[in-house]
Amino acid sequence: MSGDPARAGRGRTAAVPDGFYQQPPTVELPEDGGAPVVRFTGEDGRECVFRFEELPLEGLHRDFAHALGARIGPGGGRRTQRAATSHWQSVKRFFLLLDQLPAPPGCVEELRVRHLQRYLMTRRETCVEKSARKNLQDLLLLMRALPGQGRLDSQVADFVGQRGHGVDAQQAGQPGYSDREFQAIMAAARSDVVAIRDRIAAGEALLQQFMHRPGSLSVADREQGARLEAMARTGRVQVDFRGLAVGEFPAACYEQARQLFVVAEDLTPLLVYAAGLTGRNPETLKELPAEHRLVEDRAVAVTLVKRRRGKANSRTSVHWSVDADPARQLRTAGSFYLLLHRIMARSRGFSATASVWSIWAGNGHGAVHNASTGGHTGPFDAELARKLHLGHWAQEHGLSGDDGAPLQMKLTRIKKTVEARTAKQVGGHLPSARLTNTAETSFAHYLRGDPFITEWAAEVLTDAITDAEQHARAVVLRLGGADAGTVAEDVRQRAAAGELDTLAAACADIEHGPDGGRCRESFLACFGCPNALVLERHLPALLALTDTLREDLQRREAEQWAARHGATWQIITRDILPRFSPAQRAAAIKAKPVLPLGLLDGPKEQA
Incomplete structure (x- = not known):
């Protein structure tokens, strides 16, 4: 029976040490x-x-x-x-x-x-x-x-x-990357990730062939297979040093370890790709746990650490989708996490880390520090601030910024880029765009000062205004229940030029009035005539006409006014004016003419 104390649980008190507990001094x-x-x-x-x-x-x-x-x-x-x-x-x-x-x-x-x-x-x-x-x-x-x-x-x-000279000082950080820069970064990282995956897969395939069908291998491959088998069993790198100078030993060890294990230089592309795929900050990615749960082989549930939220909310569970198609292994966050888990599984068995990250680091000082584990270690267990040499990696891949200068690589800028791209994909709706923060935090710390988001927002706003203006200016109302789409183009153009104007509309065919022959009706009759057209240029006169109708109401009985102008008022206020935007109506108010009250009683024909 194990001598370990019973674990705490529902109905059981937690184990406490015997005697008086004194906190060790800081x-x-x-x-x-x-x-x-x-x-x-x-x-x-x-x-x-x-x-x-x-x-x-x-x-x-x-x-x-x-x-x-x-x-x-x-x-x-x-x-x-x-x-x-x-x-x-x-x-x-x-x-x-x-x-x-x-x-x-x-x-x-x-x-x-x-x-x-x-x-x-x-x-x-x-x-x-x-x-x-x-x-x-x-x-x-x-x-x-x-x-x-x-x-x-x-x-x-x-x-x-005092405040203002250092305490609580705020200053905008570097923006995210442009779409071109981000695509170049992800393409470079993806090529490295594929190379790492294929390299370890080739080593695993040779190991399995040696263990199950050694006779099918050449002499050199059998020797290499034997070394890989010893590495898989003990975790210690096995190298044939024959013919090598002493100074070449570290490089040979490093090259041999790469056949089965992830090494230090692999961390950079793996973390860069993880940041671009998940949109998580570097600290959270470095503390990815090995413990996870598969949900019907469609998603992987992982508990993430985000300490900036405070101790009470420092952990959160996420569900990343998993694609069953091996060819799409690098397309989803869940599939990529499972890839990380698999390629570092052997190393984790020796380093005993709880993190998904485990590498072989048995050269130089690492051989001394990690002697008990055969050179294996959780690279971020001791501290998160491990140097990744991002600048060197970007230089090796020839990455450059939009200004032509060498690209300045930072994982935090990748997170900002993902936040910005997500915001653009959902049309700027921040509650839908947020990945790891509240909408307020996403805007304040990732989107507000980003020049690419600012440029995109300006383009969207300009396009929206242009579309709205074009739509509004394209409005042609044909009154009397007729279809505006049947109006000939030349008539539209003449109406837009003002050649067909009546009082507050245009007449598409004055020679053929509703009663036959040339129209001799009052101007107010236009609002019930199928020949009448209303365009934006008529808004000032329409607004002036509504003012005149209001004044006429003051000098008549309500029933008398309703009988004379009620139908016209309804058509203008309910059918015509709502079709135009508030901005258009506001601009038209400044240009509206003054119509005399006598105009409501005549003339009866077009001048």
């Missing part, structure tokens, strides 16, 4: 007065240690160690390894800068505003404005956590508490 202060040590353990289990003995200015060590511990400890605001390291780098850079001054401060009481301003100026010399302000923000947050705030110089305390 800040260690040696009794002999040595430099303090700050230990960090993140919510994801990643750890790191920061030693102040590396820094000058011993008089500042203890105060800043307490501040750093408060910021990255269990109750602090920085709970990931990357954020904790960023805080430490701010302390380190600040101390090194102060140490170069002719009279560096010896304690926190001697810190001055000019020291903080110099720090910002120095950061601006080596990085962009956004990064410089972010570095200053980290330093100011640390200084807010210094013990004994009353010891700070009053001007320094005021500066630290």
